Amino acid sequence: MPGTVHINANIHTPLDPGRALAGSEQGRVMTLARGALWHHRGVIKAVGPQEEVLSRAGDDAEIIDCQGRAMIPGLVDPHTHMCFAQTREKEFSERIQGVPYLEILKRGGGILNSVDSVRKASREDLLKTTLEHLDLALAHGSTTVEIKSGYGLDTENELKMLSVIELAGQKASQDIVATFLGAHAIPREKKDRPEEYVDLLIDEMIPKVAEQGIAKFADVFCEKGVFTKEQSKRILLAGKKHGLLPKLHADEVHDLGGGGLAAQLKAISADHLLAVSPESIAEMAKAQVVAILLPATAYSLKKPYAPARTMLEAGLAVALATDCNPGSSYVLSMAFVFGLAVMQMGLSLEEALTAATLNAAYALNLGHKVGSLEPGKQADFCLLAGESPAVIAYRAGINPMAAVYKKGRLAASTQRSL
Ligand SMILES: N=CN[C@@H](CCC(=O)O)C(=O)O
Numbered sequence: 001m002p003g004t005v006h007i008n009a010n011i012h013t014p015l016d017p018g019r020a021l022a023g024s025e026q027g028r029v030m031t032l033a034r035g036a037l038w039h040h041r042g043v044i045k046a047v048g049p050q051e052e053v054l055s056r057a058g059d060d061a062e063i064i065d066c067q068g069r070a071m072i073p074g075l076v077d078p079h080t081h082m083c084f085a086q087t088r089e090k091e092f093s094e095r096i097q098g099v100p101y102l103e104i105l106k107r108g109g110g111i112l113n114s115v116d117s118v119r120k121a122s123r124e125d126l127l128k129t130t131l132e133h134l135d136l137a138l139a140h141g142s143t144t145v146e147i148k149s150g151y152g153l154d155t156e157n158e159l160k161m162l163s164v165i166e167l168a169g170q171k172a173s174q175d176i177v178a179t180f181l182g183a184h185a186i187p188r189e190k191k192d193r194p195e196e197y198v199d200l201l202i203d204e205m206i207p208k209v210a211e212q213g214i215a216k217f218a219d220v221f222c223e224k225g226v227f228t229k230e231q232s233k234r235i236l237l238a239g240k241k242h243g244l245l246p247k248l249h250a251d252e253v254h255d256l257g258g259g260g261l262a263a264q265l266k267a268i269s270a271d272h273l274l275a276v277s278p279e280s281i282a283e284m285a286k287a288q289v290v291a292i293l294l295p296a297t298a299y300s301l302k303k304p305y306a307p308a309r310t311m312l313e314a315g316l317a318v319a320l321a322t323d324c325n326p327g328s329s330y331v332l333s334m335a336f337v338f339g340l341a342v343m344q345m346g347l348s349l350e351e352a353l354t355a356a357t358l359n360a361a362y363a364l365n366l367g368h369k370v371g372s373l374e375p376g377k378q379a380d381f382c383l384l385a386g387e388s389p390a391v392i393a394y395r396a397g398i399n400p401m402a403a404v405y406k407k408g409r410l411a412a413s414t415q416r417s418l
């Protein structure tokens with residue numbers, strides 16, 4: 001059985017040069033009217049003009065008619081905190097009345113409330129919530145998702161979170177990538193002794209996380225009142241020594257030079273960057289650090305969006321993510337994030353598509369496997385409820401996915417004819 005051919009699709013995909021597409025390259029997307037995609041055993045065999053692909057696949061292939069819908073690569077969400085126990089609606093109400101996000105954390109709420117509930121939660125309960133989040137993300141097109149720890153803030157609970165994230169990866173349809181974020185906040189018990197917590201991270205937590213073998217990356221929330229630039233550097237260097245590649249929550253509220261630090265450490269990504277300086281942007285471009293932008297967080301925190309156009313002009317590769325978490329962005333839809341990027345940050349549809357697929361894949365070291373529709377990559381793709389990716393921003397507020405395929409299998413669908 002030579003697999004399945006999806007015919008009559010308007011195909012839109014970035015083409016993979018073996019790295020993220022940066023600067024003026026980011027908007028280069030291949031489009032193909034009446035295209036076809038042939039896959040077998042979860043892997044793409046061919047993408048091209050319909051007649052050509054059909055003749056290569058042979059007479060025995062199953063045929064599925066996409067009815068002129070747009071086909072794009074499965075979306076990649078490279079920054080989430082979707083493993084948590086309880087939402088924080090009360091805090092959201094406070095924030096929209098003007099209480100700043102960092103003020104809530106300073107008062108012992110915010111992230112620290114999530115830590116209280118995650119420490120109390122059983123593995124089963126955490127898994128249940130995480131899987132519910134993953135199902136919703138899948139329905140909105142996310143076929144690959146990164147999930148961070150960071151609501152345990154002690155060795156036992158950080159390892160617990162990472163083991164739940166691993167289990168979620170075994171049970172969910174998506175590919176899941178785990179990141180260790182023990183440096184998400186200073187836990188209550190170390191409030192007056194932050195250096196002691198940094199030592200604990202370096203001497204105990206990072207070695208144990210590395211030994212556990214689930215996390216691929218280490219991340220730090222480098223921010224005023226959280227971790228300083230110097231502490232962030234020490235933690236990420238210790239992670240690197242143990243094989244955890246660095247990522248950084250950088251310049252989200254204040255410019256601490258986090259983007260520059262990410263460049264210095266050759267981090268795979270620097271994320272947020274709402275307050276990043278032009279100097280840090282230039283350093284990131286030189287070091288080829290992917291800028292992961294999280295516009296749903298700017299939306300939820302009512303802050304100015306990250307300077308995406310300046311970044312592209314400086315030659316940076318931009319990726320997009322939901323940042324799904326119970327505080328600053330309870331958003332699971334990459335489609336919503338795509339819409340914000342186009343409507344609020346000035347990305348073209350093509351730049352946003354690359355940001356949500358290929359560049360997001362490279363920000364997780366998965367560019368060889370996912371992020372574009374090309375032979376040899378996984379057959380992860382979305383059919384849109386429209387003829388082009390414009391529909392994702394155009395039909396705001398509804399789910400623009402007609403169907404989501406993971407490794408060639410229909411994983412979620414909103415339309416009966418598929
Ligand atoms: N800013 C730091 N961490 C998360 C928010 C986590 C939370 O508030 O629970 C973020 O990326 O926005």
Ligand SMILES: [Zn+2]
Pocket residue numbers: 079080081249323
């Ligand atoms: Zn985050």
